[in-house]
Amino acid sequence: MEGLVDTIVDAIRLAVTTIPEDTVKALRRAYEREESEVARFNLCNVLRAIEIGRNRSIPVCQDTGTLTFFVKAGAESPYLGEIEASIIEATRRATLEIPLRPNAVDVLTNKNSGDNTGKDVPVIHWELVGGSEIQIAVLPKGGGSENCSALAMLTPAEGWEGVKRFVLERVKECGGKPCPPVILGIGVGGGADYSLTLAKKALLRKVGERNPNERIAELEEELLEEVNSLGLGPMGMGGNTTAIDVKIEVAYRHPASFPVGLVVQCWANRRAFLRIKADGRVEVWQ
Amino acid sequence: MAVRLKAALGEEVLDLKAGDVVYLSGRIYTARDAAHRKILELSKKGKLPFELDGAVIYHCGPVVRRKGDGWEVVSAGPTTSARMNRYLDEILSLGVRGIIGKGGMEVGPFVGRAVYFAFTGGAGSLAAKSVKRVVDVHWLDELGIPEAVWVLEVENFPLLVAIDSKGNSLYR
Numbered sequence: 001m002e003g004l005v006d007t008i009v010d011a012i013r014l015a016v017t018t019i020p021e022d023t024v025k026a027l028r029r030a031y032e033r034e035e036s037e038v039a040r041f042n043l044c045n046v047l048r049a050i051e052i053g054r055n056r057s058i059p060v061c062q063d064t065g066t067l068t069f070f071v072k073a074g075a076e077s078p079y080l081g082e083i084e085a086s087i088i089e090a091t092r093r094a095t096l097e098i099p100l101r102p103n104a105v106d107v108l109t110n111k112n113s114g115d116n117t118g119k120d121v122p123v124i125h126w127e128l129v130g131g132s133e134i135q136i137a138v139l140p141k142g143g144g145s146e147n148c149s150a151l152a153m154l155t156p157a158e159g160w161e162g163v164k165r166f167v168l169e170r171v172k173e174c175g176g177k178p179c180p181p182v183i184l185g186i187g188v189g190g191g192a193d194y195s196l197t198l199a200k201k202a203l204l205r206k207v208g209e210r211n212p213n214e215r216i217a218e219l220e221e222e223l224l225e226e227v228n229s230l231g232l233g234p235m236g237m238g239g240n241t242t243a244i245d246v247k248i249e250v251a252y253r254h255p256a257s258f259p260v261g262l263v264v265q266c267w268a269n270r271r272a273f274l275r276i277k278a279d280g281r282v283e284v285w286q
Numbered sequence: 287m288a289v290r291l292k293a294a295l296g297e298e299v300l301d302l303k304a305g306d307v308v309y310l311s312g313r314i315y316t317a318r319d320a321a322h323r324k325i326l327e328l329s330k331k332g333k334l335p336f337e338l339d340g341a342v343i344y345h346c347g348p349v350v351r352r353k354g355d356g357w358e359v360v361s362a363g364p365t366t367s368a369r370m371n372r373y374l375d376e377i378l379s380l381g382v383r384g385i386i387g388k389g390g391m392e393v394g395p396f397v398g399r400a401v402y403f404a405f406t407g408g409a410g411s412l413a414a415k416s417v418k419r420v421v422d423v424h425w426l427d428e429l430g431i432p433e434a435v436w437v438l439e440v441e442n443f444p445l446l447v448a449i450d451s452k453g454n455s456l457y458r
Binding site: 037038041042045046048049052053056058059060061062063064099100101102103105110111112114142143144147175176177179231232233234235236237238266267268 | 305307320346347348349350351360361362363365366368388389390404405406407408409410411412413414415429430431432433444446448456457458
């Protein structure tokens, strides 16, 4: 398909240079709520950086991360066969053109590939769905916040109380490292691997958008309040806002297991989506 | 209190207090994990290609692009400093007077000799505005763009003193 690589580069550019409006609103609210000089210094810098990124079309954060793509591939799309190669080529070109920081390093030699590609990166998650459309979500995510992600294999007896305790302990332990105010993605059930994938996917939801299940939506709000009552604040230097949202996604679990994946996203909540219709029309949005 | 400082720094850093805002100008050196290992290895052999007495080290892996014969810094916020805790004492023994980063570090090694400056994590586009030029780059081929040592000339880089030389820290 002509122009497919260009469109994916456009989506990557949108993701790294423009912080989504839902997130900006939440950060502005956080700025208004903060009283300490230090918290306001940090949030003021955050809001200025967002503006500069958007106005000058440059990456808001220098850690443009590891690029992760979630593909919902319609089984009847005529473009299925081109998607993987196009994503890899777009990653190379985006690295040069936007530019992005080259963040792909060989685990044995420590050599940087220079273009954000390498063995199994960028990471592509495939989901085969019905229909003829392909939707791709781009999630560039920095290392500082990713290093705070974690997995807990709770006992079913610990249940949701255990989830809260695990999340709060982890957030406290990480302090300012993941660049708070953060967004927490939490995946429960589905096995160890899948809980973490669910947690990362949860970050694609808008800030303020609740899980459609009422009880889970309540748990999201309860956890958000508890995380903020820790008082870590922006950059871990104290304040009212440690997180701007908590997202929980669930899958059924094995009766003996209660897996919880936690993925921490920094305030630079980068994401973009594109849709490719069967007739070749393309849409890019946040 | 807001203070203007010029790197290289001297004993004036001992008077700074946690919570002070500092506008830093002068030369700073980026260094992350691999660069720290390299600096310590070469300094033991007496072969370090730059002078770190009074220097400011910035925990940063910038986004850069080619500009003529040189480089331009596009986005340059701080990286998580805690990863460099294991090198902190030795790095400060080389005479380093200031570390810029995010997330904080162990307090002990700073006491009586240096300060930790925080810049807002993620605000790379804003930090880049304070970078006037790239003076030099070391070990680019060997370490790659994020891990290389970039020697940057900064002007009025707004920083918070987050850990002072008396051992006071802003981190919770």
